[in-house]
Each structure stands twice: as structure tokens, then as C-alpha cells.
Amino acid sequence: MARKYIDNPNACSLVHTMNIIGNKWKPIILYLLSNGSMRFGMLNALIPTISKKVLTNQLKELENDGLLLRQSFAEIPPRVEYSLTEKAVGLLPVLKLLSDWANEAYPEMDFEQCRIIENG
């Protein structure tokens, strides 16, 4: 009845991944940075509904988890560029699959209409 063995390690690494990227903003941030580095203000402009406080926080966490590189230039006004690390790049194809899955699984949803990111 109770199974003899449950694959804890796989569950744990999955949970770990979700702890790192499984929230409201982080996948979007990674997604936006997939084409190259971007400044803080640009990220903030492209995700109009995020507050500066939360964006700062998410970027810090992603940096701590080794997904982002933060480059601060000694200029006035300040300039800070964020870019993906190799770790994060390895995640991109999986994020693409997650997005493909939603398109297939929820064809009734019109993702064309939605606005998370401002078009330039």
C-alpha cells in the first residue's frame, strides 16, 4: 500500500528550483534579460506594475542565487547593468517549455492580449 521508496532527491531539487524562480516576478526578469543586459530603470519601465522596492529585492535574490550578474558603474547619475549568468542561461529553454505548456494547456486564454511588459 505505502510505496517502499519515494524519490526525495528529485522532489527536493524541484522544490529548490521553485524556491529560486517560482514567484510572481522572477521568471519575467529572467525572460527580459535573455536578450542581453539591462539597466535597473529599463527593467522597471518594462514591468510597469512592479514597485522599485520589490524589483530591487528580486534582483538581489536572483544575484544571491547566482542567476544574475550585477555591474555597477561609477557614474553620476548611477548606472547598474544586470545580466544573466551561465546558470540562468541554462534555465531559459526550460522556461520556454513552461510557457509553451501554458499555450497548449490553456488554448482558451488569449496570451496575445495580455500586458505585463510594455512594448517599445
Place this chain on the structure above:
Amino acid sequence: MARKYIDNPNACSLVHTMNIIGNKWKPIILYLLSNGSMRFGMLNALIPTISKKVLTNQLKELENDGLLLRQSFAEIPPRVEYSLTEKAVGLLPVLKLLSDWANEAYPEMDFEQCRIIENG
């Protein structure tokens, strides 16, 4: 400077996926059900740190999002079996990739040691 076009639809479907599965418990639930259906009490026993209230809640949301099938049998004491829908089955390989990614990206973490799920 500002890019001309940003692929909103892809970002939106990714966000949608995260809204559905991107939290503390749902990936574990899907993972546990990947080998077949399971009763409420069994899920509760295998995820020892989840409360009944929250488990009920997560199962309901997964059912509403079309990932779980809930079968209630008219017996005393009650029996309720949860199983994955086709939609959810389509997600399993992607969850596996997410878990593989964590193993690769964080080799210093010892996922063998962790205990989310009770071994039988």
C-alpha cells in the same frame, strides 16, 4: 535604445504557468501523483509539514486549473482519490527538467539528504 518589440505573449504564458504551479506545495503534489492516484490522507502523510487546510486548498486550486481529477467515493469513512489529468501529465517532463537544472546548477547542495517526503 528601447527595443521595438517585446514578446509579451510568451512572458504572459510563462507567468500564467507560474501562477498555477509556482508555489511551495504544488510541484510536490504533482510529483507525488505522477506514479498514480493517491488519497488525501496519503498525500498528507507523505508531505508531513503541510497542514490539512493548506493541502485541501492546494488540491482545490489544482483541480480548478484542470491539473487534478478528484474522485470521491460514497463510503464510510470517506475515500477521495486524486489523480493527474492529461494537462498535468504534459507538465511532468518539464518539472523533471527543472529538477535536473537544480542538480546541475547547485552541485554543492546535497539533495540526497533532504526530507520533504516521508519514505515508506
Place this chain on the structure above:
DNA sequence: AATAGTGGTAACCAAAAAGTAACTAATGGC
């Protein structure tokens, strides 16, 4: 008559996450 077993629900509380608004440092341009 009391208890165990199952899958919940209700009321209540604590903690975490997110939002808001004002503020800062340092410089260039007017």
C-alpha cells in the same frame, strides 16, 4: 456508549510578501 477512522470546514492568528510615498547622494545643466 465510546472510540477510531477519513476528509474535510470554520474561526482565528502569525508571518511573509507586496505596495506606497517620501527621501538620499552626487553631479551636470540652466
Place this chain on the structure above:
DNA sequence: GCCATTAGTTACTTTTTGGTTACCACTATT
């Protein structure tokens, strides 16, 4: 001397999420 600019920070409030305990319905067993 004043304002704009950028990447934040701080203090405060609100919202969301999660946790705890007690309880219920219904039957079989003791």
C-alpha cells in the same frame, strides 16, 4: 541656487499566504 537624473533605501500599511486548533458527518468496532 534650483532642478533633473538614477538606483536605490526607509518607514509604514495592506494583502496574501500559511498555520493551529477544534469541530463535523457517518459508520464499524469494542
